[in-house]
Amino acid sequence: MRRALGIRRVGHAGTLDPPATGLLVVLVGRATRLARFVSLMPKRYAGTIKLGSETTTDDAAGDMVGERDDSWQARLPPEIDAALRNVQTQTEQMPPAVSAKKVDGVRAYRVARRGETPALKPAKVVIDRLRCEWYDRKTGEIHVDVVCSSGTYVRAIARDVGRELGSKAHLSALRRTEIGRWKVEQGTALEALDPAALSLQLLPMREAVSHLPAVILPAEEAKRFALGQRIPASAPMGAVAVFDVADLLGVAELTDGVLHPEVVLVG
Numbered sequence: 001m002r003r004a005l006g007i008r009r010v011g012h013a014g015t016l017d018p019p020a021t022g023l024l025v026v027l028v029g030r031a032t033r034l035a036r037f038v039s040l041m042p043k044r045y046a047g048t049i050k051l052g053s054e055t056t057t058d059d060a061a062g063d064m065v066g067e068r069d070d071s072w073q074a075r076l077p078p079e080i081d082a083a084l085r086n087v088q089t090q091t092e093q094m095p096p097a098v099s100a101k102k103v104d105g106v107r108a109y110r111v112a113r114r115g116e117t118p119a120l121k122p123a124k125v126v127i128d129r130l131r132c133e134w135y136d137r138k139t140g141e142i143h144v145d146v147v148c149s150s151g152t153y154v155r156a157i158a159r160d161v162g163r164e165l166g167s168k169a170h171l172s173a174l175r176r177t178e179i180g181r182w183k184v185e186q187g188t189a190l191e192a193l194d195p196a197a198l199s200l201q202l203l204p205m206r207e208a209v210s211h212l213p214a215v216i217l218p219a220e221e222a223k224r225f226a227l228g229q230r231i232p233a234s235a236p237m238g239a240v241a242v243f244d245v246a247d248l249l250g251v252a253e254l255t256d257g258v259l260h261p262e263v264v265l266v267g
Helices: 029-039 077-088 108-113 154-164 195-201 205-209 219-226
Strands: 010-012 026-028 043-051 127-136 141-148 169-179 214-216 238-243 248-255 258-264
Touching: 010 029, 026 029, 029 205, 043 154, 077 127, 077 141, 077 154, 141 154, 141 169, 154 169, 205 238, 205 248, 219 248, 219 258, 238 258
Parallel strands: 214 238
Antiparallel strands: 010 026, 043 141, 043 169, 127 141, 238 248, 248 258
């Protein structure tokens, strides 16, 4: 993207593991400052859970840990559904050992690659949907539809489903199909990028915060906001997108009826 646009300031709003495919939101220029708000959008995945073995990475890229466990072969579809429901209700999840989570300031994957076990702690997650699309009893593959919060590892969901069944499992395939209201069908494949037309295909910055409540400021208050000043306002508590009559000014945190500028994009 940097090469295609000739712009250094390019970022993303949520990585994909190397074996995974699907949607990645890219932000350009000043919009990179909005990445943290985009990354909070729920994400949807199509995944395949492979029963019978766990791996060092909780997906097919890792080495198998221990012996195979084929006790899953006795499990019936209703038991699969029950295991998925139980995992969906989890509010905390143990991240994979090979992950970007930090332990004492060091990425867990760096610790794991040294042959050590990172001292990870469970993280809060929200799994809005974990549904079996179909189950292949011959191969032990559960094809799932997942909607979850930022910071949730589908790899760990696969691992936990195996354990919930009294067996083992890992994630054998993953595709991110949605981020917020954006769908993978709306994206452009890397190999199909046209540098000559790319700048015309970029969405306006306001699209990155369309999921946030909006506050429109009159001209004088808009000038004060652009200077980083706090502004009285009436809106739902939390993060809000702040506009003047025409443009996105930035994002603020609304607390006790006052806008506290978090990101100012003008001035």
